[in-house]
Amino acid sequence: MTENDIFCFSPGSSESRDFEPLVFGVTGLAHSHIYGMCDGLIKAGAVLKCVYDKDEAAVISFKNKYHYVGICSSEDELLEDTEIKLVACAGIPSERAGTGVRAMTAGKDFFTDKAPVVSLSQLEEIKKTVCRTGARYFVYYGESIDNESAVMARRIIKNGVIGKVFHIDSLAPHRLNPENRPEWFFKKEFTGGILTDLGSHQTQQFLSYTGNSDAVIDFARVHNYNFRKYPEFEDYGDFALTGENGVTGYFRIDWNSPDGLGTWGDARMIIEGSEGYIELRKNCDIGADMSPNRVIVVNSSGIFAENVTGKVGITYFNDLIYDCNMRTETAMAQSEAFKAIELAITAQNFADKRLRSCRL
Amino acid sequence: MTENDIFCFSPGSSESRDFEPLVFGVTGLAHSHIYGMCDGLIKAGAVLKCVYDKDEAAVISFKNKYHYVGICSSEDELLEDTEIKLVACAGIPSERAGTGVRAMTAGKDFFTDKAPVVSLSQLEEIKKTVCRTGARYFVYYGESIDNESAVMARRIIKNGVIGKVFHIDSLAPHRLNPENRPEWFFKKEFTGGILTDLGSHQTQQFLSYTGNSDAVIDFARVHNYNFRKYPEFEDYGDFALTGENGVTGYFRIDWNSPDGLGTWGDARMIIEGSEGYIELRKNCDIGADMSPNRVIVVNSSGIFAENVTGKVGITYFNDLIYDCNMRTETAMAQSEAFKAIELAITAQNFADKRLRSCRL
Numbered sequence: 001m002t003e004n005d006i007f008c009f010s011p012g013s014s015e016s017r018d019f020e021p022l023v024f025g026v027t028g029l030a031h032s033h034i035y036g037m038c039d040g041l042i043k044a045g046a047v048l049k050c051v052y053d054k055d056e057a058a059v060i061s062f063k064n065k066y067h068y069v070g071i072c073s074s075e076d077e078l079l080e081d082t083e084i085k086l087v088a089c090a091g092i093p094s095e096r097a098g099t100g101v102r103a104m105t106a107g108k109d110f111f112t113d114k115a116p117v118v119s120l121s122q123l124e125e126i127k128k129t130v131c132r133t134g135a136r137y138f139v140y141y142g143e144s145i146d147n148e149s150a151v152m153a154r155r156i157i158k159n160g161v162i163g164k165v166f167h168i169d170s171l172a173p174h175r176l177n178p179e180n181r182p183e184w185f186f187k188k189e190f191t192g193g194i195l196t197d198l199g200s201h202q203t204q205q206f207l208s209y210t211g212n213s214d215a216v217i218d219f220a221r222v223h224n225y226n227f228r229k230y231p232e233f234e235d236y237g238d239f240a241l242t243g244e245n246g247v248t249g250y251f252r253i254d255w256n257s258p259d260g261l262g263t264w265g266d267a268r269m270i271i272e273g274s275e276g277y278i279e280l281r282k283n284c285d286i287g288a289d290m291s292p293n294r295v296i297v298v299n300s301s302g303i304f305a306e307n308v309t310g311k312v313g314i315t316y317f318n319d320l321i322y323d324c325n326m327r328t329e330t331a332m333a334q335s336e337a338f339k340a341i342e343l344a345i346t347a348q349n350f351a352d353k354r355l356r357s358c359r360l
Numbered sequence: 361m362t363e364n365d366i367f368c369f370s371p372g373s374s375e376s377r378d379f380e381p382l383v384f385g386v387t388g389l390a391h392s393h394i395y396g397m398c399d400g401l402i403k404a405g406a407v408l409k410c411v412y413d414k415d416e417a418a419v420i421s422f423k424n425k426y427h428y429v430g431i432c433s434s435e436d437e438l439l440e441d442t443e444i445k446l447v448a449c450a451g452i453p454s455e456r457a458g459t460g461v462r463a464m465t466a467g468k469d470f471f472t473d474k475a476p477v478v479s480l481s482q483l484e485e486i487k488k489t490v491c492r493t494g495a496r497y498f499v500y501y502g503e504s505i506d507n508e509s510a511v512m513a514r515r516i517i518k519n520g521v522i523g524k525v526f527h528i529d530s531l532a533p534h535r536l537n538p539e540n541r542p543e544w545f546f547k548k549e550f551t552g553g554i555l556t557d558l559g560s561h562q563t564q565q566f567l568s569y570t571g572n573s574d575a576v577i578d579f580a581r582v583h584n585y586n587f588r589k590y591p592e593f594e595d596y597g598d599f600a601l602t603g604e605n606g607v608t609g610y611f612r613i614d615w616n617s618p619d620g621l622g623t624w625g626d627a628r629m630i631i632e633g634s635e636g637y638i639e640l641r642k643n644c645d646i647g648a649d650m651s652p653n654r655v656i657v658v659n660s661s662g663i664f665a666e667n668v669t670g671k672v673g674i675t676y677f678n679d680l681i682y683d684c685n686m687r688t689e690t691a692m693a694q695s696e697a698f699k700a701i702e703l704a705i706t707a708q709n710f711a712d713k714r715l716r717s718c719r720l
Contacts, residue, residue: 166585219579225526226634258636260662274586276618286656296646302620
């Protein structure tokens with residue numbers, strides 16, 4: 001077995017996908033993830049037509065980057081534009097579901113930053129709206145779909161290089177930079193808490209890597225260790241779950257990365273299989289040159305390490321555009337996007353209940 | 361802040377410790393850890409006098425390494441030797457407590473491989489015997505006391521380099537090599553299960569790094585994923601706990617390291633503090649040259665990586681000899697050695713109960 005067998009650097013499908021360009025609008029600029037979402041769509045061929053946000057400063061910043069974008073004076077104006085087929089949104093998390101319902105009801109597909117909803121009741125409303133309208137509710141689970149090491153891991157697992165996956169550990173610390181965060185960021189009613197927010201990245205990856213369509217939350221904790229000046233804020237959370245097929249997972253997320261790291265976080269994932277394991281040093285390698293996308297595979301043939309930046313490609317956005325046009329589910333199954341956030345919120349509820357009982 | 365400030369390569373205490381050499385005997389050769397235990401003691405100045413084991417082949421192997429060792433014809437002969445002050449033992453785990461009670465009752469200190477006992481009732485008996493006899497029941501928690509990166513981590517924490525510790529993750533996979541393991545290794549009545557065995561390394565490190573004298577087990581799981589031919593065997597376990605001071609921990613241990621790794625396991629520990637974190641790549645670095653004892657510190661000053669092999673030294677055995685002579689507790693507090701195994705067994709019991717309820 002050689003590096004080439006392990007990392008199989010074939011490009012994604014080059015299937016011809018000639019359609020009328022997908023035209024999209026943007027509403028919800030509260031989180032800067034909107035730029036990653038728009039860049040991904042535009043690079044894949046979609047056309048950004050117009051933007052609306054009640055925050056005028058945010059709209060000005062947005063137009064500074066995308067000079068050609070039209071500015072709508074209301075959400076209604078944007079949603080009434082029949083040329084727009086998709087609405088992209090990185091609004092305040094608690095408002096995403098409402099925007100999504102209005103967009104889908106107006107006949108658009110919807111592409112939201114994670115967390116896509118902040119409560120199980122919002123999730124139910126979204127599911128009903130998807131059924132009623134036939135629209136799609138895409139979610140930007142960036143740590144999985146917009147990270148080349150994560151995409152590479154899916155290929156390696158699929159090719160049987162580590163046998164049958166039986167456990168996943170994921171450690172995803174983040175740097176807070178509190179002075180650059182808006183007020184809503186520290187209020188739980190707006191974010192849903194750390195497990196709802198950052199945890200949904202993790203549950204989605206668990207489902208994707210283990211082939212599960214459901215799981216049980218075994219345990220979850222949240223804390224505020226180091227930012228007591230924000231009483232509702234959670235700077236730490238972890239949880240354990242077991243998939244329907246018996247595969248187990250543990251996930252720790254926090255906002256305590258030190259400034260000296262020089263990047264947003266040192267996210268790691270270790271995927272254990274019956275024949276070997278994969279470590280993803282997703283965003284940097286503190287023991288090497290700090291490059292992102294380091295993938296290390298250990299199996300019976302030996303140890304294989306590779307930096308996969310630029311060698312894998314991100315197909316999610318092309319697939320999303322294809323799905324909008326063809327009504328397929330190639331980018332991510334709708335059920336997976338929903339189950340991921342359902343599990344994350346269930347973990348959050350578990351931790352919240354535990355915290356309340358600890359305080360009694 | 362520089363590498364030298366972080367890693368503070370000062371040698372351990374050079375305090376003069378001139379005593380009559382400590383004479384020790386060995387009984388219990390079931391696990392090869394006995395060689396690490398003896399080598400450590402001998403290097404620190406103790407004198408190996410004699411050995412007893414009912415397994416004659418094991419005694420011959422032992423004498424092949426230590427040519428000068430005397431062979432006793434019974435445990436009684438060894439325990440009646442008044443020159444012997446300490447008995448070292450790596451017997452079958454379930455038999456260590458019994459041997460320890462007999463040794464302490466005969467007026468010896470006792471030095472056992474982990475797990476030092478396999479049940480809470482054995483632990484109670486040991487505690488009573490320690491109280492009754494005034495003897496010491498030392499435990500060879502090798503991953504902590506006989507690993508230079510682990511020793512370095514204690515220094516770094518003590519020097520405040522990462523602020524106040526709030527969470528520890530430890531991932532300690534092991535390679536099984538089933539064909540080289542004795543029958544008892546796969547029977548739970550002899551080992552106490554994976555959390556009792558390998559887990560006690562982890563709980564001891566948690567107590568040591570976080571300054572806790574007690575903790576609560578929040579959650580635990582055990583499984584047999586890949587070795588179903590040994591029905592009682594557990595190849596996987598994990599658990600979460602919370603210390604009295606609120607510090608949290610998660611630990612995953614397993615027997616699934618692939619042969620291609622080339623060493624017994626890729627043990628990692630990440631210690632998170634309010635001002636930074638430490639990663640220990642304890643036994644190898646799969647992303648570098650596979651050297652053990654790689655210590656990486658990230659804090660507000662930057663990223664500092666160092667291979668500490670040969671730069672820290674192991675003082676545990678010198679301290680143990682000092683404690684035998686002076687009746688002090690410099691090597692490890694007796695209460696810490698006991699609490700570590702109590703927590704590990706409590707985690708095992710949690711997981712066993714969970715497994716039974718899952719099977720209903």
